Amino acid sequence: MHGVVLITFPAARKYGISFCLQTLTVLNPFHTPEVAALQDTDLAGPLVFCLAFGGFLLLSGKVHFSYIYGIGVLGCLSMWALLSLMSAQGVTIGTVVTVLGYCLLPMVGLSGVNVILSLQGYVGIVLTSVAILWCSLSASKLFVTALAMDHQQPLVLYPCALLYGVFALITIF
Template identity: 55%
Template sequence: MSTVGEFDADFYQSNYTIDNQEQGYDDADVYGNPYGVREQPNSAAFVPPEMIASSSYMGQVFQPTYNSDYYSQPTYADSFDEEPPLLEELGINFDHIWQKTLTVLNPLKPADGSIMNETDLTGPILFCIALGATLLLAGKVQFGYVYGMSAIGCLGIHALLNLMSTSGVSYGCVASVLGYCLLPMVILSSCAIFFSLQGTIGTIAALIIIGWCSLSAAKIFSSALTMEGQQLLVAYPCALLYGLFALLTIF
């Protein structure tokens, strides 16, 4: 009876050697390498021609190109230089305000129709505030009357001028002209601060100021609307309007 050691020796005996293993590999090469190590395929054979053509690109992936000509001179850099000044965009031109003021102060000076036919309300608003302020210094709180009569008077003169002229006129132009011609009335109200106008001298001064304001407004309207020979017809309703301001100033 065989022992356990003999059984193990018989069990682990094998004819498989390293020489046979090497011979198996050689035989496999002879018969076309059916079970040997497989050869790696040529990776270049499976590359599409589009990728081969684009392989010459030497840049980096996902990195945008930088164009110095585009970023060095932005398109919006010159836009700020071409914009007009802020006061001009708001319709405030001090040169035109000064020329209109001189035209009103000098009744003999001819009016420039191109300048007067503008809806410039900066000067009229300042003159209305100055008239109310001088009346306030004289002890008369009349701001509401000044603004109310100005708005209603501009509506009436606007309707009248559209009936008399062929070209027509805008409400802003009428308000601008009547407001600038209110400057002599501000002078009269300034005199009322220092002495009373309820007398002969005050009445004569008020009549002169009314004629001054109405003739200046009529001159500007006739020049801007080319109303030849109608200056006195326009001056009459303007005199009625400025007469109301004179009554506020005197009384």
């Protein structure tokens, strides 16, 4: 194993690589995430993804920064209230913002595709449906794992899909 460096999660947190670990966790929604990776509340990553989302929308001729932040704040507060009622243990607003912000990554990709081609046809419907499903599946998996809510993923998946559906509508129209 010459030249291979394995980084464990405490070393990753020490060197500031938690951004990459949480991003990779979102990119693979079928993998069971580590609970330790979910307890790190990082607000820089969600801010970067919101700015990238708004930047791609700006490149496609849409100035929607206020909508992104307004819907994002309202969605995070609503999701925090819902998860506080559903989970036996408490959830912090930082965890909710971190998970919902990192799971915005497929929607950022969708807005990047919108710069190149229009999403108002059949291809756009398919790509938008995949992005909404990907975002909501990743977010619900992370919430269920972080809050130890066994067998409640469909209950968390639905409000996440509604939130990311609104972001998809902003992207399309």
